[in-house]
Amino acid sequence: MSKQIQRVTGMQDVLPEDRRYWDAVIAAAERVAGRFGFQRMELPIIEAEELFSRGVGEGSDFFVQKEMYTLTEPDGSRITLRPEFTAGFMRAYIQNGMSNWTQPVKLYTIGPSFRRERPQAGRLRQHSQFNCEVLGEDDPAADVEVMMLAMSLYRELGYTGLTFQLNSTGCPVCKPVYIKALVAYLDGYREQLADIDKERLSKNPLRVLDSKEKGMDALLAGAPRIADHLCDDCREHFAEVRGLLDELDQTYTINFRLVRGIDYYTKTVFEVWQEGIGAQAALCGGGRYDGLAEDIGGPPTPGVGFGSGVERIVLGMKEQGIALPPAPPVPFYLAHFGGATKMAATQLAFRLRAAGIPARLAFSRRGRSLKSQMREADHLGARYVLIVGEDELTQGQVTARPLAGGEQTRVPAGELVAWARARLDE
RNA sequence: GCGGGUGUGGUGUAGGGGUUAACACGUCUGGUUGUGGCCCAGAAGAUCGUGGGUUCAAGUCCCACCACUCGCCCCA
Numbered sequence: 271m272s273k274q275i276q277r278v279t280g281m282q283d284v285l286p287e288d289r290r291y292w293d294a295v296i297a298a299a300e301r302v303a304g305r306f307g308f309q310r311m312e313l314p315i316i317e318a319e320e321l322f323s324r325g326v327g328e329g330s331d332f333f334v335q336k337e338m339y340t341l342t343e344p345d346g347s348r349i350t351l352r353p354e355f356t357a358g359f360m361r362a363y364i365q366n367g368m369s370n371w372t373q374p375v376k377l378y379t380i381g382p383s384f385r386r387e388r389p390q391a392g393r394l395r396q397h398s399q400f401n402c403e404v405l406g407e408d409d410p411a412a413d414v415e416v417m418m419l420a421m422s423l424y425r426e427l428g429y430t431g432l433t434f435q436l437n438s439t440g441c442p443v444c445k446p447v448y449i450k451a452l453v454a455y456l457d458g459y460r461e462q463l464a465d466i467d468k469e470r471l472s473k474n475p476l477r478v479l480d481s482k483e484k485g486m487d488a489l490l491a492g493a494p495r496i497a498d499h500l501c502d503d504c505r506e507h508f509a510e511v512r513g514l515l516d517e518l519d520q521t522y523t524i525n526f527r528l529v530r531g532i533d534y535y536t537k538t539v540f541e542v543w544q545e546g547i548g549a550q551a552a553l554c555g556g557g558r559y560d561g562l563a564e565d566i567g568g569p570p571t572p573g574v575g576f577g578s579g580v581e582r583i584v585l586g587m588k589e590q591g592i593a594l595p596p597a598p599p600v601p602f603y604l605a606h607f608g609g610a611t612k613m614a615a616t617q618l619a620f621r622l623r624a625a626g627i628p629a630r631l632a633f634s635r636r637g638r639s640l641k642s643q644m645r646e647a648d649h650l651g652a653r654y655v656l657i658v659g660e661d662e663l664t665q666g667q668v669t670a671r672p673l674a675g676g677e678q679t680r681v682p683a684g685e686l687v688a689w690a691r692a693r694l695d696e
Numbered sequence: 697g698c699g700g701g702u703g704u705g706g707u708g709u710a711g712g713g714g715u716u717a718a719c720a721c722g723u724c725u726g727g728u729u730g731u732g733g734c735c736c737a738g739a740a741g742a743u744c745g746u747g748g749g750u751u752c753a754a755g756u757c758c759c760a761c762c763a764c765u766c767g768c769c770c771c772a
Contacts (some may be wrong), residue, residue, distance in 0.1 A: 276763075322772075337770070354772040383772090388697085390766060466769075482768085532772070555771090577772090607730070642725075644732040649723095652732090659730055673732065 280395025290594055291584040296380055299400045302423045308376040308402055313358040319348040321357050337386050351384040355401040355577060363405045364568035374407030392582045403575030410510035413538040413574045420554050420576050428592040433543045437528040438508040440496055441536040448499035449475050455493050476529040495526040507537050534561035544586050553586055554578035602629045602690060603647035606658045608637030615658040618686055625687045
């Protein structure tokens with residue numbers, strides 16, 4: 271037991287039963303993204319460490335060292351398992367000269383990313399994410415498009431009762447001014463702050479806004495709000511985003527405590543929340559990052575997007591009691607008695623498969639009772655058991671027994687494929 | 697990195713110092729010659745997370761470690 275090799279901490283096996291949820295999520299994501307005119311692409315799972323360490327800016331070195339999977343190559347270069355997608359998209363946009371394409375470029379991808387943190391509900395070290403980005407566009411309509419894409423996905427999957435959290439995080443012009451005002455306010459209450467919040471106050475003041483310490487709700491209710499400190503450009507942008515959402519009848523909650531600590535985030539930030547999937551209620555998080563391209567050594571390029579974890583969407587679906595379409599049944603099960611009948615059954619199974627018809631063949635080295643084969647077929651949920659016995663063999667036939675009930679019939683072996691195809695869409 | 701909870705067949709549990717570790721579900725086989733589900737009978741499957749300690753005796757008590765889990769930190 272103890273010597274068995276076990277799953278690495280924070281990794282997950284997704285068993286077939288659960289994987290069906292993934293199918294549903296991924297299929298819906300592709301449908302919706304396609305409908306919105308986004309194209310799928312693949313990004314490498316490994317990128318240069320600098321892509322992430324530079325991209326996240328200073329003041330965030332802590333998690334860069336502690337929470338990324340980074341390896342050193344023999345030549346000394348350092349490579350990292352991607353902890354997010356946005357930086358990779360921006361890198362790809364720049365490197366592939368996408369700024370010369372018709373703008374904006376609308377892309378999405380689905381795949382794994384990695385973070386070395388203590389696992390908890392809906393937060394594993396490897397998780398899969400659906401990620402959409404609009405690159406090369408600063409129109410607030412792009413922000414809204416991305417938001418509506420996320421909401422459309424959840425609606426399509428059958429979600430109800432989600433709350434849409436919206437805020438603006440300002441830009442390099444107005445954000446620093448706001449931070450000053452916030453710090454000035456919080457300084458006045460320094461003695462009331464928990465140790466952790468005092469630390470945040472000096473390291474990354476915006477984070478105090480989403481403090482979970484008790485008493486903070488009341489204290490922060492009186493704090494200065496970013497919305498009152500936005501520069502003209504950001505204020506107009508935010509107003510247009512809200513106006514478009516109103517126009518679309520998309521309800522939202524302005525959440526002045528919704529923040530992004532990283533510098534390259536500008537203007538729009540949003541999350542979609544759902545109760546009951548653990549401490550992390552966010553189904554997706556996104557926003558605008560007009561400063562990112564320059565951070566990673568590219569020309570100024572606006573962008574907006576969001577990421578949504580597949581595992582968390584699945585958790586949420588279960589939480590909401592969203593049912594999946596039933597698993598596809600095994601339509602045909604080939605039973606036999608060994609020897610020549612096994613040869614014939616094998617032959618028929620492959621003939622069915624070659625014709626695109628799913629068929630399951632009974633296995634056994636020494637021959638098995640029909641009973642046990644029937645039982646297996648039943649457990650598999652097979653619709654028909656096709657019995658190939660001595661009798662059938664000599665007459666060039668197959669016995670077709672419907673498991674759901676009904677008469678058992680004989681089918682000439684030569685007509686089996688046509689017969690099976692006809693049963694398939696009953 | 698920090699804190700809480702939990703570790704007994706595949707799954708869910710019982711057993712709280714006394715020797716063959718129990719039950720349910722699941723799996724497999726059989727219930728006459730070639731027919732599933734229900735029922736019946738039987739079988740396989742657990743060194744009780746690991747290591748140490750206390751004791752004549754340890755799933756049972758003690759310690760440590762590990763894993764899982766929930767949360768904190770952090771959140772790209």
